Amino acid sequence: MSSRTPWRARAGTALLAVLASIGAFAVPGSAVADSPSESPRTVTYHGYRIEVPAEWQVVDLAENPRACLRFDRPAVYLGEPADQNDCPSGVVGRTAGIVVEPITARSAGQATAATARTQRGKATAPTAASSNDTIRIAVEDAGVLVTAAHTPGTESLVRDVLASADLTEDAERTVLPRAAQRSDAAPLAAAGPQPGSYLGKGFDACAAPSGAAMNAWQASSPYSAVGVYISGSFRACSQPNLTASWVTAQTNNGWRLFPIDVGRQAPCTSYSLKISTDPATAKSQGVTAAAGAITAASNLGIPAGSAIYSDIEAYTSTASCKASVMSYLSGWTERLHTSGYLSGLYSSAASGIKDAAGEYNNGAYTRVDHLFYAWWNGAADTNTGSYVPSNYWSNHQRIHQYAGEVTESYGGYSINIDRDYLDVGNGTPPPPSCTGANYNFTAYSTVQSGSSGDQVKAAQCLLDAAGFDPGTPDGIFGSATTTAARNFQTSKGLTADGAVGAKTWTALLSRGSTPTIQNGSTGEAVTRLQRALTAALARTVGIDGAFGSGTAQAVRDYQSSRGLGADGIVGPATWSALQSGK
Secondary structure, eight states: GGGGHHHHHHHHHHHHHHHHHHHOOOOTTOOSSOOOSSEEEEEEETTTTEEETSSSSSEETTTTOHHHHHHHHOOEEEEOOOOOOOOTTTTOOOEEEEEEEOOOHHHHOOOOOOOOEEEEEEHHTTTEEETTTTTEEETTTTTTTEEOOOOTTTTTHHHHHHHOOEEOOTOOOOOOOOOOTTTSSOOOSSSSSSSOSSEEEEOOSSSOOOOOHHHHHHHSSSOOEEEEEEOTTTOOBOTTTHHHHHHHHHHHHOOEEEEOOOBBOOSOOOSSSBBOSSSSHHHHOOOOOOOOHHHHHHHHHOOTTTTEEEEOOOOOOOOOHHHHHHHHHHHHHHHHTTTTTTEEEEEEEEIIIIIHHHHEEEEEEESSSSSEEOOOOOOOOOOOOTTTTTSSSSSTTEEEEEEEEEEEETTTTEEEEEEEEEEEEOOOOOOOTTTTOOOOOSOOOOOTTTBBBBBHHHHHHHHHHTTTOOOSSSSOOOHHHHHHHHHHHHHHHHHOOOOOHHHHHHHHHHOSSSOOBBBTOHHHHHHHHHHHHHHHTTTTOOOBBOOOHHHHHHHHHHHHTSOOOOSSSOOOHHHHHHHHOO
């Protein structure tokens, strides 16, 4: 018991921070502690026992079958989710939450390669993988599937709750079906790329509806497309129905899906999970988000060629905030394209959508392929009014969310939804290009066969500009890039090892015209110089295109170390040394 005392202290501190960030809450019909306390409460289901902070809601799904499994406030849900729930469509955000449900044919469909399987839950909890800020553990000796949602800030708290697990004498074993045991089954996959070509009405809901609800709505509602939240660290609702078998069944029945990712939000909002204010970091965060979305789509059988929409909620735009969002979306789009997916942006017409339209022709950003815009004007069309010119994203690339948070009922199933109108078509992601490639880094690390990321793409684009074909500039260092690097190195008299290290970076980054520049100079040549010096000196030189005192000192240091006259003026001799990779 003494080993849990530190957990109690940490849990109390972490929970107070969580509650402070989201304010007080209460849900009618949900079991809650009578008053805050640092002592955890014990919760047991099917012989699986954990200790949770006393302030967490405890919801018994047998008593509250329509309860929404939502993670925007700390809670633990016990039991099997029902076919109907009362999830508000507009819930956004996440704190922490745990769902403990029986292992059944339906719940087993949620298991993926990242799902931990254990006979004694607490032995695996500390090391179980987290995917999209969700940890899933099959505790077979108790016959339960445990889904734990968290944010980066609450992950340690959630892992401590999971680590408190033990089993009671009531536990009964149920084995989670292994994929190998279904090897002769037909592969589960969507009927084709989603949403594909479709003109008409759709809806989105916080949680994917049950198969029974989808069948009832298909028979009597005006909708044939549904937005589903497949990934993202900021998804508010649990998705017990959203499995590969659900995707296969719904798309085979004629439903079109538009997959949505809810991740980092604009830095000029009050959300707890934000995009960085540094554009380079923001772009990298977009790449990471896209990689998670691709994994989730693949697990669900949603194939390449599908569009995945990044949900960025409304924000009050500033120049800095817009730059962060657009950089994030550039990384998002480029990473999706690498795996053959189309990219989409969901946002309010007056903020994210308007900002994207304002940068439509800006080559510094990679443009998203589809728009999904919230403009609750009640018009079931894809007119964007003054927010987006009519000739932008005009080739079947639009979804209009025209009404929000309305409850509709068909065939006995009520769902709180946002109403959407789609005009979308099949598309082929454009091949990765050097448009908008980032060349500015605080350090240039060695990249070689097997490396990936923005620095690889930068090297590929620089090699291509130098006349050495590295293949598609996709950020993946393959054989063609290795050959191009070797050929470039040979042309410069460098060791032809095919890896882009300090000398090769220096030669690549300094390529171009060689005007004499010195303190007070500005422009593209200064930018190239600053990049090359950062690589050559293995230290950060500010890259801003302005030759100031810091750049002058870096030039003198470079000249002195290379046996050149250290006058701080970059003339033919200094350019020659840089472009030779010295």
